Every structure is written in structure tokens, then in C-alpha cells.
Amino acid sequence: MLSYIFKKRGEIIMADNQKMWTDLGMDLEQHDILCEVLPGAIGDVFLTQKNSPAAMDYFDMVLADVHGLRPGELVEFKKNGGKVFGTFCAYVPDEVIFAAGGIATGLCAGSQFWVPGGEKYLPANTCPLIKAMLGARFEKTCPFYRLADMYVGETTCDGKKKAYEILATDIPLHVMDLPQMKRERDHLKWAEEIKDLIKIVEEVTGNKVTEEALAENIKKINLKRQALQRLYNLRASKNVPISGTDVLLVSQIAYYDDPERFASMVNKLCDELEERVENGVDVAKGAKRILVSGTPMAIPNWKLHNIIETSGGVVVCEETCTGTRYFENQVDETGKNLDEMVQNIADRYLGINCACFTPNTARADDVIRLAKASKADGVIDISLMFCQTYDIEGRSLEQRCKEEGIPFLGIETDYTDNDAQQLKTRIGAFIEILG
């Protein structure tokens, strides 16, 4: 039983991860089916791209052995007593987990493959991301879901809250009580929640979160954010040096790669892109520049980017949690003691503008600001099916874009390909009318 690794674009080698997957208690037969689909999907989306930067090789390699490479590292880490924490949301502060000597890893849920498994536990009219979370865990077909010692959830949307109750029947799960408003007292409350998380990770890892360790990890995660910000700044140049599909992959990998290695690989990519910008290299000459906003696109969800970029558009920015919401704003590094550092962490994370908050007008401000900064010709706002908060917010966002004279297209979709043709037609028509 084999997983496929693309060593370089177009070159496929095989890796045998069977023993690790068996040890993790995975359903190998079902997992084989997923492994068979993935290389085709990667080939269709990534290998058909022209003029992809050479430094994307690293991210392609990570993707091609997505269930082998990083899980293998985490398994080794656990053999030496390390603890792994699986997270689901951009609000959970990785700094705290790393400061306790643990490793945080995103638990992505971007594949239709996991949705039917989730529907055994949840109503069909639940957001596909949430259904995929449960499917990935209970169907035993994702090594990340298997190897995490604990999950860390958060009180964002109602669907996730209920899903965490079900997941907690199968794995230790701590839920952080995220405020739904951003008043001063909410900032203080979020700091208290982070202190609770510190206690939990200290208990699980057996390590204290010291001032030194927290300061060091604030810097470490900030460096990752800075690398991503650099990448996004380069996309804003007149000639587009990298496709949105490639950048989406980088953003998806950000959630589970080693933070230091990831930052250095993103910076390496940026060095290459800087040269491209100077030399006028454009991967999408004549294409219309699109800002994508809305719900996150967890790996391996490349559906919308692929459609946009094969319909005369190029994605130049994502106002999503697999985009700017993940890395904008640094944690203030001047905190002198644990209390100050925790408050600085709380303040940075509460700066994220998720539709779960009320009011959330700052998100529309973000979209307008980013559309202008990235010189977008239009905004495509995406809501995963049955995600009420993003769907509802789409209406006011459309209004704001209209007021600013920015063309806007709202889309509701899921992980299936059932609507792909229809979306191609709608997106193609939208791109046509962009001036």
C-alpha cells in the first residue's frame, strides 16, 4: 500500500508509510481510496500550471506526501515523549502550545472524501468543513487526526461547538470560550482563556510555560507571519509573480508545517518572487485580478482557485483564514512578564475578523483595504454551504463593495464537483465584465 510522492513536479515516486498508518490505527482500505484520488487532483490542479516558481518544489513535496512526511516527524516527536495538539481555527494561539514544548498542528478538513463519514453523526445540512472534521476522525483516514494527543476547539460557530461535543467522546478535547464581541472586557476574557490553555498544555506536556519560552515562541510565530506578509506583498505587484493556487497551497501548509522551516521556505520563495517582480515575470498576463474573501479553504480544497484561474482570472489575495486572517498583525513582542505577553497574544488574535463576531464591520473594511492594496479588479466572496454567518455577511459585504465601486460576486458552494460547471459559467461571466 503506497502513497504517492511528487519529488519534483511531474515526477512521481512512491513511499511506504503503511507501518506508521497501521500503528496509528487507521483504516488502510479506506485510506487507500483517498490516496488514489489525491495524485490525480494534484496533477489536475498543480502540475498543469505554467511557470510555477522553482521554490514551490518544497510545498509540492510536502503536499504530495501529505500523510507521510509531517506525520512521520510528529510520530518521532511523540516517541520521545512529545505531545501534539490538533487545532481547527485561526484563533487558537500556537505560541502557547510551542512554549510548553508541544507541537500544534492544524486539523484540516477540506475534502469531500470525509463528508459522508461526518453525515453519520451530523445533519446533512451542516457545513462541509464540520462534517469533514468528524468524518476524518471517526473514519480513521487521516494520520493527523489519529496522532494528536488532544484537540483544542473554540466557540466560534454553532456547528463547530456541537461537533466538538461529539469529538470529545473519542479524544481529549479542550474548548476555548471565544468571546463574540470585541469590547475591552472581551479582550481581558480572551486573555483568561489563554491562561486556561496554558494550564492545560502544561498538564498534558508536563512542561512549564516560562517567560523565556513564551517570548521566544511569540517571536517564532511572528516570523512565520512576517514571511507570509512578504509573500502577499509581492503578489500585489503589477506583474503577478505567482498564481493564487500556489499561494493557497502555501497558506494551507502553514497550519501544520514546522513553523521555522516553513518561514524559511516561504522566504526562499519570496527571494525568487522578488527577482520575478524585478524582471517583469507575470504568470497570468492579461488575467483579471481577483480578491477572494470568505470561509477558509482547508487542504485539499482548491476548487474555487482552480476555477478562477482557468477562467481568465488570477487570485492576488485571500481575505480568509487560509489567507490574511491567519497572518496579519503581529503579537506585540514587548511584553515583560507572562501576564503582559498573554494579553498581547489575546489582543493580536482578537484582531482577526471572523463572521462569528458581532458586530463585524471591520471585516468589510479589511476586504476594501486588501482589494485596493492588491489592485484587485473584483471580489469573489465564498461561503461554504450552510455557513450562516459568512453567508449573511456576504450581503453587507456586497453593499460595501458596491459603494466603493468594486465589482462583487457572491458564491455558496461545497466540496463536491456537482456545481463546478455552473460555477465556471458564473465566474467566467463575472471576469468577462471586469474592466
Ligand code: BJ8
Ligand atoms: S476564525 S472562519 S477558522 S471559525 S465555514 S466551520 S464558521 S459553518 S471555519 Fe473558521 Fe475560525 Fe472563523 Fe476562521 Fe463554521 Fe462557517 Fe463552517 Fe467555518
